[in-house]
Amino acid sequence: MESILSDKKNRFVAGTVEKRDLNQYWYSPHTIAVMVQEIEEHATKVAFLSTPSLWFSLKESELKQHSFFFDVDMQWAWCPNFVKWDYNEPEGFDKSMHHAFDCVVIDPPFITPQVWAKYAQAALLLLSEGGKIILSTIEENAEMLKGLLEVEPQLFAPSIPHLVYQYALFTNYPSTYLSSLNPELF
Numbered sequence: 001m002e003s004i005l006s007d008k009k010n011r012f013v014a015g016t017v018e019k020r021d022l023n024q025y026w027y028s029p030h031t032i033a034v035m036v037q038e039i040e041e042h043a044t045k046v047a048f049l050s051t052p053s054l055w056f057s058l059k060e061s062e063l064k065q066h067s068f069f070f071d072v073d074m075q076w077a078w079c080p081n082f083v084k085w086d087y088n089e090p091e092g093f094d095k096s097m098h099h100a101f102d103c104v105v106i107d108p109p110f111i112t113p114q115v116w117a118k119y120a121q122a123a124l125l126l127l128s129e130g131g132k133i134i135l136s137t138i139e140e141n142a143e144m145l146k147g148l149l150e151v152e153p154q155l156f157a158p159s160i161p162h163l164v165y166q167y168a169l170f171t172n173y174p175s176t177y178l179s180s181l182n183p184e185l186f
Helices: 011-015 029-042 052-057 062-066 113-126 139-149
Strands: 046-049 068-071 082-084 101-106 127-137 168-171
Touching: 011 029, 011 052, 029 052, 029 101, 029 127, 046 052, 046 113, 052 068, 101 113, 113 127, 113 139, 127 139, 139 168
Parallel strands: 046 068, 046 101, 068 082, 101 127
Antiparallel strands: 127 168
């Protein structure tokens, strides 16, 4: 874990401006490093829903080549792993992607039950049987998310420097790197 703590820079965070009109708030470099390590250990093909910072932060590998990030922001349309996707149309992606991912990572721009219902619908359509889910939202959504996606809160809370309230991370499996406190927040 020490190597993660020393990672103070992240190219995506340093070079990509958050767009307030799209409710974009990037995780801190340390949070990204921890989440990427978790994803790299537990997945082989990931659907990143509204989480471009994590896809762009993956090491160049088969995992990155086989994973896709789904987003409404067209600034990444040049990338072959980009899927233009609007959560208001939860099934708005090619049928070849149905049940094709062993992990789905979700960070919606809004935290309401209506938005989460759409993200859950997309996630369950993308996820293969027994697939893993990692998501971030406010802790107050825990009961709703347990019902929608059978996820549990983790000890590691993400640092999101420009967000005014604290998020929590949730998974539907026993986590490796998200099971301890984030030293950035204490």
